[in-house]
Amino acid sequence: MEPLERYRPIVDDFDAFLEACERPLGNAARVNTIKASVERTLEALEEEGLAYEQADWNPRVLDLETGSPGSTWTSFHGFTHGQEEVSAVPPVVLDPQPGERVWDSCAAPGGKATQLAALMDDEGTVVANDNNLGRISALRFNAERLGATSLAVTNADARNYSLNRFDFDEFDRALVDAPCTCEGTIRKNPDALDNWSEGAIASVAGVQKGILRRAIQATREGGTVVYSTCTFAPEENEAVVQHALEEEDCRVVDFDLDLEYSPGLTEWDGEEFDSSLERTARIYPHQNDTGGFFVTKLEVTA
Amino acid sequence: MSENDGQRFDRLPATPAERTVEGRVSREEVVDYFEDRFGIPPETFADYTFWEKGAGKIWIYAGEAPTPLEIEAIGMTCLRTRQEHWKPTTDFVQRFGGRATDCVIELDREEARAFATGEDQEIERWEGDWGYLIGAHTIADDLEPIGIGLYVHGELRSMVPKGRQREL
Numbered sequence A: 001m002e003p004l005e006r007y008r009p010i011v012d013d014f015d016a017f018l019e020a021c022e023r024p025l026g027n028a029a030r031v032n033t034i035k036a037s038v039e040r041t042l043e044a045l046e047e048e049g050l051a052y053e054q055a056d057w058n059p060r061v062l063d064l065e066t067g068s069p070g071s072t073w074t075s076f077h078g079f080t081h082g083q084e085e086v087s088a089v090p091p092v093v094l095d096p097q098p099g100e101r102v103w104d105s106c107a108a109p110g111g112k113a114t115q116l117a118a119l120m121d122d123e124g125t126v127v128a129n130d131n132n133l134g135r136i137s138a139l140r141f142n143a144e145r146l147g148a149t150s151l152a153v154t155n156a157d158a159r160n161y162s163l164n165r166f167d168f169d170e171f172d173r174a175l176v177d178a179p180c181t182c183e184g185t186i187r188k189n190p191d192a193l194d195n196w197s198e199g200a201i202a203s204v205a206g207v208q209k210g211i212l213r214r215a216i217q218a219t220r221e222g223g224t225v226v227y228s229t230c231t232f233a234p235e236e237n238e239a240v241v242q243h244a245l246e247e248e249d250c251r252v253v254d255f256d257l258d259l260e261y262s263p264g265l266t267e268w269d270g271e272e273f274d275s276s277l278e279r280t281a282r283i284y285p286h287q288n289d290t291g292g293f294f295v296t297k298l299e300v301t302a
Numbered sequence B: 001m002s003e004n005d006g007q008r009f010d011r012l013p014a015t016p017a018e019r020t021v022e023g024r025v026s027r028e029e030v031v032d033y034f035e036d037r038f039g040i041p042p043e044t045f046a047d048y049t050f051w052e053k054g055a056g057k058i059w060i061y062a063g064e065a066p067t068p069l070e071i072e073a074i075g076m077t078c079l080r081t082r083q084e085h086w087k088p089t090t091d092f093v094q095r096f097g098g099r100a101t102d103c104v105i106e107l108d109r110e111e112a113r114a115f116a117t118g119e120d121q122e123i124e125r126w127e128g129d130w131g132y133l134i135g136a137h138t139i140a141d142d143l144e145p146i147g148i149g150l151y152v153h154g155e156l157r158s159m160v161p162k163g164r165q166r167e168l
């Protein structure tokens, strides 16, 4: 937990934060409405004798009381997919519509890409990309299990992604669920901080900036880009968005989210950020008893 | 006629008459097969396109894409052709098999469990066609497809792929 000390000045009730980080997380699952409605899924869970609790902010997100969430009929049928509660936030903020063209730039293993497809009623095009071929096989497995027919899967570096392979030359929306230092997953992976270093933060921040810039360029004017990470480091969050504001045509916009969270920072370590960074969301583990996440919604302005 | 290129996705021709690749099936034949064998209404597929990548492997896709296309995947694999008996995939059957009216075998609790773990089992009561059947069971008051099976000589062989099998 030592690396997290640097966040003492920015986290309200830091002791509660640390204490939450040390508590393991339960089994969260998302209802996959491509395969079954929420109602039918809940009925199937009850039939199997599995207790659940629906998240207040999103009826499709469940907390499951079972030791083996992968060995249930609901999971076998693809009615449910194991996905951490906060990990379901970015697609909801992106708010894709049926028929649209959506880019998931860092998509493997596909929890959010299949959620995007479900939010679009599996109508339209979700281009699910990842640069890691091994992780793409997990993405493909999940997509087929969940019955997502609107996904097109590509294997490329998102930083210089080419749209030449398709007939269209821009997306309506893009999600950048960036590779990051994963500090916020400490409750799921107790060794998440083992290789923590400021150098690792700096190097992944460079990749994040490149991917976010490309996502903004590849999205139409008036379109939406959501940038998210599962880490607390401002270098990977506000500083990356600040860089995009300086280099690309976009602005930070508000969004509604029925969860407790803190506003993004406007300064860190002597660096000042645009005041609009306050509209981004820092979700800390102690606020909703979840993992940690950072989410930003951008509107493309040219 | 040209040869099939196994490295890329090619959209299926609408009808057999429009075929340009040796041995490639048409959209019409695929949709007819699902209707003839399983009674799945052809309208089900009105908004989907069908593609071949890899010899005989057919994919179903709801999105936009030009043909040919060299990417990792589009939509899901749905059917294996270029063999005597065409074989639907378990994931396709789970996604679209709910609309089937024929060649659906209803399994009780224990049978369903065995089917999902990949076991073969004797089932004498089936009086329909032999060959590929949709294994289904009742869950939350409705029949739900589990996957694809092969019925021969009084035995239902589970064709649920290894990676999809589960102890339930």
Ligand SMILES: C[S@@+](CC[C@H](N)C(=O)[O-])C[C@H]1O[C@@H](n2cnc3c(N)ncnc32)[C@H](O)[C@@H]1O
Residues within 6 Å of the ligand: A087, A105, A106, A107, A108, A109, A110, A111, A112, A113, A129, A130, A131, A132, A135, A156, A157, A158, A159, A177, A178, A179, A180, A207, A211
């Ligand atoms: C946080 S994970 C994505 C999780 C995924 N969105 C989900 O919900 O299942 C980040 C992903 O980014 C991928 N990645 C890293 N660098 C990349 C790059 N330059 N271009 C594309 N993907 C990249 C990693 O392989 C990893 O799968």
